[in-house]
Amino acid sequence: MNKITTIKEVIKHIKNEDTIMIGGFMGNGAPPTLIDAVIEKGIKDITLISSDTATIDYKTGKLIRDKRVKKLYASHIGLNKETGRQMTDGELDVELVPQGTLVERIRAAGFGLGGILTTTGVGTRVEQDKQKLTVEGVEYLLETPLHADVALINAKRADKSGNLQYQGSMVNFNAMMAAAAKTTIVEVDEIVENGEMDPNLVVTPGVFVDHIVKRGENDE
Amino acid sequence: MNKDEMHTLIAKRVAYELEDQSLVNLGIGLPTKAASYIPRDIKVTFQSENGFVGLRGLKDDETNDGTIVNAGGQPVGIEKGGAFFDSATSFGIIRGGYVDCTILGALQVDKNGNIANYMIPGKMVPGMGGAMDLLEGAKKVIVAMQHTAKGNPKILNECNLPLTASQAVDLIVTEMGVIEVSD
Numbered sequence: 001m002n003k004i005t006t007i008k009e010v011i012k013h014i015k016n017e018d019t020i021m022i023g024g025f026m027g028n029g030a031p032p033t034l035i036d037a038v039i040e041k042g043i044k045d046i047t048l049i050s051s052d053t054a055t056i057d058y059k060t061g062k063l064i065r066d067k068r069v070k071k072l073y074a075s076h077i078g079l080n081k082e083t084g085r086q087m088t089d090g091e092l093d094v095e096l097v098p099q100g101t102l103v104e105r106i107r108a109a110g111f112g113l114g115g116i117l118t119t120t121g122v123g124t125r126v127e128q129d130k131q132k133l134t135v136e137g138v139e140y141l142l143e144t145p146l147h148a149d150v151a152l153i154n155a156k157r158a159d160k161s162g163n164l165q166y167q168g169s170m171v172n173f174n175a176m177m178a179a180a181a182k183t184t185i186v187e188v189d190e191i192v193e194n195g196e197m198d199p200n201l202v203v204t205p206g207v208f209v210d211h212i213v214k215r216g217e218n219d220e
Numbered sequence: 221m222n223k224d225e226m227h228t229l230i231a232k233r234v235a236y237e238l239e240d241q242s243l244v245n246l247g248i249g250l251p252t253k254a255a256s257y258i259p260r261d262i263k264v265t266f267q268s269e270n271g272f273v274g275l276r277g278l279k280d281d282e283t284n285d286g287t288i289v290n291a292g293g294q295p296v297g298i299e300k301g302g303a304f305f306d307s308a309t310s311f312g313i314i315r316g317g318y319v320d321c322t323i324l325g326a327l328q329v330d331k332n333g334n335i336a337n338y339m340i341p342g343k344m345v346p347g348m349g350g351a352m353d354l355l356e357g358a359k360k361v362i363v364a365m366q367h368t369a370k371g372n373p374k375i376l377n378e379c380n381l382p383l384t385a386s387q388a389v390d391l392i393v394t395e396m397g398v399i400e401v402s403d
Contacts, residue, residue, distance in 0.1 A: 025270040025271070025289070025291075025293070025307075026270075026289060026292070026293025027293065028270070028286070028287075028288075028289040028293065051270075051307070052347075052349075054293075055293075074347065075347055075348060075349050075350070076346060076347040076348070076349035077345070077346060077347050078344075078345075078346020078347060078349075079292075079293065079346075084344070084345055084346070087345065088342070088345070094345075096338075096345070096347045096348060098348050098349075098350070098351075098352035098353050099269065099307070099311065099348075099349050099350040099353060100307075100310075100311030100314060100315055100350060100352075100353035100357075101352075101353070103306075103307040103308045103311060104308065104311070107308050118315065118356075119315075119356050120315065120352045120353045120356045120357075121352055122356075122386075123383060123385065123386035123387075124352065124382065124383045124384060124385065124386070125382050125383075126348075126352065166304070167287045168285075168287030168288040168298075168304065169268065169270050169271050169272050169287070169288045169289055169304060170287055171271055171304060171305065171306045171307075172270050172271045172306060172307045172310075173306070173307050174306070175306035175307075175308070176306060176307065176308050203306075
């Protein structure tokens with residue numbers, strides 16, 4: 001299967017009311033071209049799962065700014081005042097999830113688990129309406145998987161099989177999101193032939209990746 | 221003292237609490253300042269919850285290519301011997317007890333070591349980010365904050381804001397003093 005495609009083709013996989021995961025942390029490691037394509041196509045009523053909402057005119061912040069998101073799962077929204085305003089005014093439904101729990105819920109969805117147990121959030125508002133389990137004398141919250149229709153992720157380099165390598169701190173949520181969605185689309189700087197990437201140094205195996213677009217080349 | 225002087229005093233004092241060869245996570249804002257005042261005779265490694273160990277400030281002659289940021293999204297560098305990893309590994313390191321010490325800011329702390337630092341209902345809801353996990357997993361939790369907020373005490377018998385974690389704080393450092401939370 002040829003995974004290499006164009007923005008124009010790949011955007012057909014995303015529709016209104018989809019649950020979309022977008023990688024990155026304060027925009028670092030979020031896929032800029034894919035986010036812009038979602039904006040341009042007018043996709044709306046999104047359920048967005050992301051570490052944060054960056055800042056108002058940057059990366060995932062643009063989706064909030066343009067009111068494309070109806071429900072948000074994130075760990076931190078403090079650096080995007082518009083997200084806070086929409087939440088306070090009842091325009092946006094926000095579920096704040098501790099960051100470590102957020103990535104584990106994504107991992108659980110990708111890796112076939114029914115949930116994870118964590119002590120994070122015990123004794124806080126996070127435990128409300130959640131099942132508690134005691135294991136070896138310690139009380140844990142049962143946190144359930146977060147699935148998605150589409151994951152939009154970002155990497156430095158892909159080979160034609162979709163094996164990925166990242167740069168700097170840009171791997172963050174991308175690696176787990178790649179596994180957790182029905183369709184995973186990655187935006188990269190560079191695509192190499194199979195065999196050119198050392199299999200020992202692959203971070204995300206290509207089995208999780210459905211479509212690859214190269215930044216700057218597939219804009220039309 | 222103005223606010224800047226207070227923050228510098230607190231940052232300098234809290235830096236003295238760090239131990240040689242420890243792995244440390246600093247919260248955004250005032251705690252980050254502590255990195256500038258680490259005593260010269262100790263070696264501390266910083267963990268950044270967005271996915272690496274070996275965080276350091278950018279050098280003067282270093283270009284910022286935007287590929288490495290700290291937990292506040294600001295450009296930083298990585299030390300020789302550092303490592304990048306994904307968020308699941310990062311919070312595995314945090315919850316797994318590999319972080320020796322975390323220094324965080326707070327809105328309120330109480331006598332039982334309960335801490336509130338992620339929301340003021342109806343006013344400010346920035347979210348907890350990685351703070352709940354750090355409070356659960358770090359071996360030692362130090363709060364670095366101003367003693368009061370606009371004249372109102374922040375160290376209380378009982379927090380009245382939503383808690384970020386219960387019975388988590390070990391030490392409080394303010395411009396007025398250093399307070400150990402004990403049973």
